[in-house]
Amino acid sequence: MTFKNRNLYYLRVTHNTILPLYLYLDEQHTSWMSDFILQRVLLDLRPQSVLK
Numbered sequence: 001m002t003f004k005n006r007n008l009y010y011l012r013v014t015h016n017t018i019l020p021l022y023l024y025l026d027e028q029h030t031s032w033m034s035d036f037i038l039q040r041v042l043l044d045l046r047p048q049s050v051l052k
Contacts, residue, residue, distance in 0.1 A: 003033040011042070 007023040025033055 001035045003030045005030065 003023075003025060005025055005027060007025070009021045009023065011019045011021050013019050023038070
């Protein structure tokens with residue numbers, strides 16, 4: 001997967017709720033960003049994104 005400066009993802013929070021996620025990267029960081037790193041970041045954010 002190639003990453004750009006602005007990346008859009010849709011995260012399913014619940015069965016009926018989808019959260020748009022915009023990932024902004026500096027040009028210097030697009031080369032080392034990978035799908036594996038993105039998945040790790042999303043795992044770290046998961047506890048913070050629980051609907052209240």
